[in-house]
Amino acid sequence: MSIPIGPTGGAGMSPAPNKPTGGPGADGRGIEWASWVLIGLAIAAVVMLAVLGAAGPGPRDTAGTSASASGATGPAVGEGETLTRQVSIEGMLFVPNSVEIPAGSTLVLEITNNDSQNHDLQINGVNTGLIAPGETVTQDFGAVTESVTGWCTVAGHKAMGMTFDVTVTDGGATGAADGPGAHMAGSAPAGSAPAEGANPFVTVPSAAQRGAEHEGFTPANPVLAPAPTGTVHEFDWDITEEVRQVAPGHSQVVWLFDGQAPGPTLRGQVGDTFRITLHNKGTMDHSIDFHAGEVNPDKHMAQIPVGESLTYEFVANRYGIWMYHCATAPMSLHIANGMFGGVVIDPPAGSADALSEVDEEYLFVASEMFLGPGDVGADAQRVSDRRYDLTAFNFYPNQYDLAPIEHKVGDTVRLWLLNAGPDQSLSFHVVGDVFDTVFTEGRYIIRDAHERDTGAQAVDVSVAQGGFVELTFNEPGNYAFVNHQMTDAEKGQHGFFTVTD
Numbered sequence: 001m002s003i004p005i006g007p008t009g010g011a012g013m014s015p016a017p018n019k020p021t022g023g024p025g026a027d028g029r030g031i032e033w034a035s036w037v038l039i040g041l042a043i044a045a046v047v048m049l050a051v052l053g054a055a056g057p058g059p060r061d062t063a064g065t066s067a068s069a070s071g072a073t074g075p076a077v078g079e080g081e082t083l084t085r086q087v088s089i090e091g092m093l094f095v096p097n098s099v100e101i102p103a104g105s106t107l108v109l110e111i112t113n114n115d116s117q118n119h120d121l122q123i124n125g126v127n128t129g130l131i132a133p134g135e136t137v138t139q140d141f142g143a144v145t146e147s148v149t150g151w152c153t154v155a156g157h158k159a160m161g162m163t164f165d166v167t168v169t170d171g172g173a174t175g176a177a178d179g180p181g182a183h184m185a186g187s188a189p190a191g192s193a194p195a196e197g198a199n200p201f202v203t204v205p206s207a208a209q210r211g212a213e214h215e216g217f218t219p220a221n222p223v224l225a226p227a228p229t230g231t232v233h234e235f236d237w238d239i240t241e242e243v244r245q246v247a248p249g250h251s252q253v254v255w256l257f258d259g260q261a262p263g264p265t266l267r268g269q270v271g272d273t274f275r276i277t278l279h280n281k282g283t284m285d286h287s288i289d290f291h292a293g294e295v296n297p298d299k300h301m302a303q304i305p306v307g308e309s310l311t312y313e314f315v316a317n318r319y320g321i322w323m324y325h326c327a328t329a330p331m332s333l334h335i336a337n338g339m340f341g342g343v344v345i346d347p348p349a350g351s352a353d354a355l356s357e358v359d360e361e362y363l364f365v366a367s368e369m370f371l372g373p374g375d376v377g378a379d380a381q382r383v384s385d386r387r388y389d390l391t392a393f394n395f396y397p398n399q400y401d402l403a404p405i406e407h408k409v410g411d412t413v414r415l416w417l418l419n420a421g422p423d424q425s426l427s428f429h430v431v432g433d434v435f436d437t438v439f440t441e442g443r444y445i446i447r448d449a450h451e452r453d454t455g456a457q458a459v460d461v462s463v464a465q466g467g468f469v470e471l472t473f474n475e476p477g478n479y480a481f482v483n484h485q486m487t488d489a490e491k492g493q494h495g496f497f498t499v500t501d
């Protein structure tokens with residue numbers, strides 16, 4: 001089948017994942033039944049609250065005698081005085097993550113960062129500045145007159161739950177009751193359906209716009225070059241945050257290894273040493289995780305603070321195609337912003353698994369595209385909610401529709417595949433052709449399958465997996481290559497081989 005790119009292509013722009021239909025409550029009787037249960041529960045809850053209110057002590061009465069699990073407590077202060085509390089950062093969480101304060105009092109927090117990466121806390125526009133791992137900062141946030149929620153401003157951390165609630169009381173003692181801050185930080189997105197609605201930041205380009213010539217577009221070269229000679233491969237990569245066009249008419253900040261998304265493709269032989277020195281020239285922590293490396297994560301995947309460098313060295317013991325990516329939380333956001341790439345290690349020449357002769361090799365790295373404000377890039381909350389706008393091979397939607405890959409009848413090609421995600425699967429298919437050889441994740445699934453009168457139509461590449469397919473073009477024509485998860489093909493994972501006599 002083919003997927004026309006154009007005004008009638010029917011490319012669905014609705015970003016919301018499918019919702020289950022049917023099931024309990026989907027029919028009229030189910031809804032009625034559920035309504036009565038809800039009303040019953042509500043009445044029971046009101047009765048219970050009334051009983052508790054009459055019999056038990058109110059929150060005020062417990063001040064100073066019991067501490068909630070979530071609220072910062074300590075000596076009470078009055079209006080106009082200074083309330084000082086200790087807070088620690090444990091992973092992606094402020095502990096505690098709330099405080100109660102009499103209206104008009106001054107809030108001072110002594111914040112200790114027990115996490116392995118930098119964080120800050122901003123309340124009412126007052127920011128602590130970055131707090132390094134192990135560091136304690138005392139910050140005066142000024143007088144607080146209204147309840148307010150603060151957060152860590154490091155990219156993506158708010159979406160992961162790094163918020164801090166300041167609840168104003170009407171004076172008197174600081175209560176220890178569970179306030180608004182008692183919610184489980186970081187739990188909000190889990191289990192909740194993504195909200196409906198269009199991207200609030202960007203008008204997502206239509207299929208027609210993506211398929212038409214547009215300014216500022218340069219296709220990424222998909223050709224995979226042979227491995228360089230030598231057994232030690234050394235690289236110096238800057239990590240930068242730069243504005244790039246990521247879709248027709250839309251440029252935004254992307255986060256890059258060596259100025260590229262995907263990052264540079266490394267290639268070598270089994271036993272080769274790779275030594276990559278990264279210089280963080282961005283505005284936040286970054287890091288790297290090479291799946292081809294079998295090394296101590298604590299050392300090699302350490303956070304690289306702004307302005308600092310880290311050398312990651314590994315010996316490639318195993319062949320195949322391996323993902324690398326930034327390993328700074330939230331990884332979904334760092335990957336969504338472009339921090340991923342591939343390492344290709346060839347099967348040993350002369351071995352049973354040695355690569356066959358082909359006319360050309362290509363690499364397609366699949367990923368989702370999250371369009372966001374130009375000066376921000378992907379929006380952390382939309383990434384967390386999996387509300388991607390578009391999809392791409394090599395980080396630009398539909399680029400090989402605009403720049404088809406040309407071949408002659410009879411050519412055999414090897415297509416290396418890597419799925420960077422952050423979340424969606426790839427079912428790779430070439431329209432009008434059949435794979436004669438498929439290798440994924442450490443083994444040939446089929447090889448020279450025409451000899452057995454069979455072949456493969458699609459290869460599944462889950463997130464962080466990779467492999468290659470081989471096929472021959474037998475007739476002239478336009479052969480589309482797609483993610484056969486159709487709506488993802490319609491969002492941009494689509495390109496063409498143009499084959500001529």
Ligand SMILES: [Cu+2]
Binds near residue numbers: 287326327334339
């Ligand atoms: Cu990063």
